[in-house]
Amino acid sequence: MASCPRHLRERSLHLNHLMDFRVRPTLCAASVLLLSGFAPRSAVAQAKPDRPPWAQPGASTPSDANSAPVPTTPQKSQEPPPARGTIRVNVNLVNVLVSVLDEHNRPVPDLLVDAFQILEQGVEQKIDVFESETTQPLDLALMIDSSMSNHQEMTTERDAASHFIKQVLRPEDRMAVYGFDENVTLMANFSNQVSVLQDGVRRIADGAGTSIYDAVVLGSQALAKRGSDRRRVIILVTDAGETTSRTDFESARRAALRSGVLLYTIVIRVVKNENGRNTGGEHALQTITDSTGGAMFFPDSARDLPAIFDRIDNELRTQYRLAYYPNPRGPANTYRTIQVKVQPGYTARHRTTYLTGPQ
Numbered sequence: 446m447a448s449c450p451r452h453l454r455e456r457s458l459h460l461n462h463l464m465d466f467r468v469r470p471t472l473c474a475a476s477v478l479l480l481s482g483f484a485p486r487s488a489v490a491q492a493k494p495d496r497p498p499w500a501q502p503g504a505s506t507p508s509d510a511n512s513a514p515v516p517t518t519p520q521k522s523q524e525p526p527p528a529r530g531t532i533r534v535n536v537n538l539v540n541v542l543v544s545v546l547d548e549h550n551r552p553v554p555d556l557l558v559d560a561f562q563i564l565e566q567g568v569e570q571k572i573d574v575f576e577s578e579t580t581q582p583l584d585l586a587l588m589i590d591s592s593m594s595n596h597q598e599m600t601t602e603r604d605a606a607s608h609f610i611k612q613v614l615r616p617e618d619r620m621a622v623y624g625f626d627e628n629v630t631l632m633a634n635f636s637n638q639v640s641v642l643q644d645g646v647r648r649i650a651d652g653a654g655t656s657i658y659d660a661v662v663l664g665s666q667a668l669a670k671r672g673s674d675r676r677r678v679i680i681l682v683t684d685a686g687e688t689t690s691r692t693d694f695e696s697a698r699r700a701a702l703r704s705g706v707l708l709y710t711i712v713i714r715v716v717k718n719e720n721g722r723n724t725g726g727e728h729a730l731q732t733i734t735d736s737t738g739g740a741m742f743f744p745d746s747a748r749d750l751p752a753i754f755d756r757i758d759n760e761l762r763t764q765y766r767l768a769y770y771p772n773p774r775g776p777a778n779t780y781r782t783i784q785v786k787v788q789p790g791y792t793a794r795h796r797t798t799y800l801t802g803p804q
Contacts, residue, residue: 537774539565542579542676542707542738543765543785543795552763553791554578561793562786565771574768582617583678583761584635584671586664589646590683590713591624592655598713598747599651602682605750607643609680613758614639621667625660626652627689635671654689657681657726661697661708661733669704676764677706679739680757682750685712685726698733702780702800708739709757713747738796775801 541563545553558575587610589602606622614620619635622645633645660681668677679701690697701708710730734741740760742753767785775781780798787793 537770538573538768539771539783539799540574540705540766540768541783541785541795543767543787543793544738544740544760544763545765545787545791545793547791552760554763556765556787556791560788561765561767563767563769564784564786565769565781566775567782567784568772570769570772572767572769574766576766578762579676579764579766581674581676581766582615583613583619584668584675585613585618585620585678585680586623586668587620587642587646587680588623588625588629588660588664588682589649590626590655590657590681591649591652592626592684592686592688599649601747602713602750603646603649605747605754606646606682608751609754609758610642610646611639612754613761614642619671622646622649623660623664624649624652625656627654627656628652629656629660629663635667655683655686656690657683657685657687657730658690658692658694658697662692662700665697665700665704665706668706676761677704678761679706679708680711681708681730682711682713683730684714685730687726687729694729694733698736699800701733701737702796702798705796705799706737707796708734708737710734710739710741711750711753712741712743714743714745736797738794740794777801777803 543561545556547553555577557577558572561572561575563570563572587606589606591599610620610622614637616637619637620633620642621631621635622633622642624630624632630649632648633642636642660683661679664679664681665677668679671677710733712727712730731741740757742756744750744753771781779801781801782798783796785793785795
């Protein structure tokens with residue numbers, strides 16, 4: 446093999462010194478190829494047993510070991526484009542579902558945006574989103590008290606709930622069924638399959654104890670995992686006799702507000718005498734229900750449930766959706782009060798507070 450020109454030989458030796466390689470003169474031709482950017486497989490340096498794996502010739506540096514390969518062409522973004530139909534939700538946008546009722550507590554449809562005024566902490570806000578009859582699909586958690594105190598009404602409750610499932614669900618809606626006593630049990634996961642959900646209601650077994658706060662917390666957490674572009678609703682059928690929850694009132698209220706659920710509470714008063722009822726549990730549920738913007742019902746017996754379920758269904762189908770960007774924006778993790786005013790002659794029911802997220 447012909448000898449290398451002097452300047453190439455000197456450059457090759459200089460590189461060998463810097464990289465601690467000992468290259469024999471017979472590899473001069475390979476050095477020329479290496480300097481030219483073309484290294485044949487036979488020219489790859491041998492492994493160094495006295496060096497860690499990442500320091501071996503040709504290995505990546507420690508900082509590169511867990512990183513993705515560097516793209517060979519410029520990339521505008523590593524984030525995949527959103528799927529068609531995806532709705533990007535700004536976390537600062539506050540959604541308020543409003544039920545407008547007339548003097549007979551009947552839903553009032555077809556009002557215009559000018560009929561509404563919304564305030565946060567007493568400061569009027571600009572309504573950025575308005576839907577006179579929201580098209581947002583529903584995610585519902587139907588939660589039925591199966592405690593022994595409610596045992597005598599269970600058959601009627603199951604029948605009414607089964608009818609409600611068939612009545613309320615649209616193809617785009619989803620519902621889950623829970624039974625609760627001292628525990629909260631998922632009987633049927635979120636689905637729009639009426640027969641599956643009705644079977645879940647029929648399989649609710651009688652139990653002991655009543656964990657209302659646990660039911661509200663677990664239902665709220667399950668709904669919070671659903672899409673943010675959907676309405677979240679809990680239908681709670683209970684005797685209000687809280688006895689066995691592991692969580693407390695404030696945890697239940699915070700979970701409901703954090704997830705943005707509407708709570709509709711139906712209290713079956715097994716004991717008609719106020720002295721024998723758990724009025725404290727009723728007042729606690731009233732507070733949580735009112736703060737979410739839902740409604741509370743006190744039927745005389747479970748036989749009144751079909752009419753109440755009808756009212757809930759009608760209300761859910763005639764709700765107004767108002768949304769705004771708070772100005773000013775409240776501090777993180779604080780309660781903010783909401784007030785919605787509507788034109789004279791009507792009343793508006795809506796969530797009265799919300800819990801801000803992290804900044």
